[in-house]
Amino acid sequence: MSKDSTKNVVPTLADVARAAGVSSATVSRVLNQPSLVHENTFQVVMQKVRELGYHPNFGARALASKRTHTIGIIIPSLDNYYYVKCLSAIEESLKDLRISVLVATSNYNSVIERNQVDRLISRGAEGILCFRDTIHADTDDTVISKTTPLITIGSRACRGAMSMIGFNNRQAMAELALYAVAMGHKNIAYITAHLNKNTFLFERLEGVQDALGHSGISPSELRLYETHSTFDGGSDSFEKLMADDPTTTLVICSNDILAVGVATKALSMKYSIPADLSITGFYDLDIARVIEPKLTTVMVPIAQMGRRAAMAMVDFIVNNTMPTGSVLLETRLCIRGTLAPPKQVECV
Amino acid sequence: MSKDSTKNVVPTLADVARAAGVSSATVSRVLNQPSLVHENTFQVVMQKVRELGYHPNFGARALASKRTHTIGIIIPSLDNYYYVKCLSAIEESLKDLRISVLVATSNYNSVIERNQVDRLISRGAEGILCFRDTIHADTDDTVISKTTPLITIGSRACRGAMSMIGFNNRQAMAELALYAVAMGHKNIAYITAHLNKNTFLFERLEGVQDALGHSGISPSELRLYETHSTFDGGSDSFEKLMADDPTTTLVICSNDILAVGVATKALSMKYSIPADLSITGFYDLDIARVIEPKLTTVMVPIAQMGRRAAMAMVDFIVNNTMPTGSVLLETRLCIRGTLAPPKQVECV
DNA sequence: ATGAAAGCGCTAACAA
């Protein structure tokens, strides 16, 4: 085989140009700025592109243009419906704008999270979306590229030039807890996903404590259970907390997944919900309406947060507008069947 | 500012090399083949890397090495737990091997799917994972790069050099349906996700029909409902099918999500499960055990499929072994509370 | 509307 004849390898721009009898600059224009090219030329070139099965080389394109049109997202776990729902909204917002999403997971670990930032940047991410704020606490900010914006979703505002799209975790949880506690519950347990160093989880805990305080219950009386954010985590914690104190009448959970786990286990242990036991969740995921009775929870605008975060990234990639500041979105109480006053209210 | 002094831009390999007093080749080795470099040199260079906040330029690296260490995955929807569960297993298998995952969605649309293949290849994907087999039916294979392997997950074997990791959809569904029908159900409805051109969904339908045939029921008596693969899709279809024929005693669903939607709606309509109504699903997702009674379904080794598919990609990327042939994994019946014989068995 | 040519930042021979 001669070197110059049709090679049995991946075709390049030059190959297309040669086949179409134009320069490679013209082929590049056809692909990137078709309006600058004559209609006929366009057709001829596109024909050859199809014929040869040409695909632009991503590396070369990125190197020459200094653009990757890629963002990275660091998600604690793909097994957690909350994060995935947000990821879905992000991907949905970005796909038509031809911006790709590189997915990295952290397993709720802030060290891994920090490494993923570097990795994503090395992978060409022009911006990074992230769900936890431990990155900022744990790291020397100076190492984080100043040219790669990092936006935190659903957590609290961060220091530095970082931006945030979220909601008031403390207040949202306090509202829900206050509503529940005001029904007369005295013996309360709180199941939270592992706190680690996540401020947003601490804020929810503070929200619960705020509610207790307002209701004249000492926050120190709150029984706290930390666990994995899974159905089983909820179920296991419920067994444990009921073994610790069978008179518990209200179980507040830091998210719906835990709450559904609690409800499932409680039902199988023949507790009647909400007669024997009230349960609350957080987020208002689809599964909140799958269990019977349906779960009382807080609606968090997950998809909207994802869209806002995505838009901020688009604005950066397209207009070079560095995202800044923080946005707090509204949450809403969803009072449903799993919440009721405790059965035996003691007469004073 | 002079041109040569510390520039306020992204540092390059050459910048690190200059700062460390070595050649850029040495810096490259430190980063890619540290074993070839003297320990002292390694330390000095790494120190400068950190100091400057250097991140390798992905485009340049990809261009020079002809490697991206990236695979693409085309997923019908990130809102469907089944696909996400598999994605999770894939990501998990790949993260430690430093292979990145580019996520693209198709919205169950084979045209979009086909476009995503091109897009992912242009994005540098060295291989592509995909959940549907319509791509192969709809397309001129010659346009799909021969150098980029495409593996189908969970669907049937495809033609050409493409590879597949899946299971026998028809047989798995037939086993479940046969078990259910053998209990004496005569009036049966089947709710399926939109068939479109997906062979695997047709295969499940055939499985149901096989079971009816074996039980002496004419397959034409099966009432078929196509809907979106969501809880609401299941709920809505259930309302419809009960309006069409209130004597239905068994609802077979093409997946657990639909089945849970059916169960939720049935419960809220005061049907007693399984006394009035039996329900079956497919996949054995977490949510199968969340509803009460728990869902009868088929366990599909989703995570295992993801891992196998990921491993095949690793083998291609690392050893240049083109994936080929197809793998069929085992499924297992999960008989749980939503299935029972129909209440009024007519005496013959 | 099109072409020529200079890099983009890195890797991988090859030399030393």
Added chain:
DNA sequence: TTGTTAGCGCTTTCAT
């Protein structure tokens, strides 16, 4: 063990 150097395939001025 380290340095020199020639590209990788594309975009993008600058000409024409």
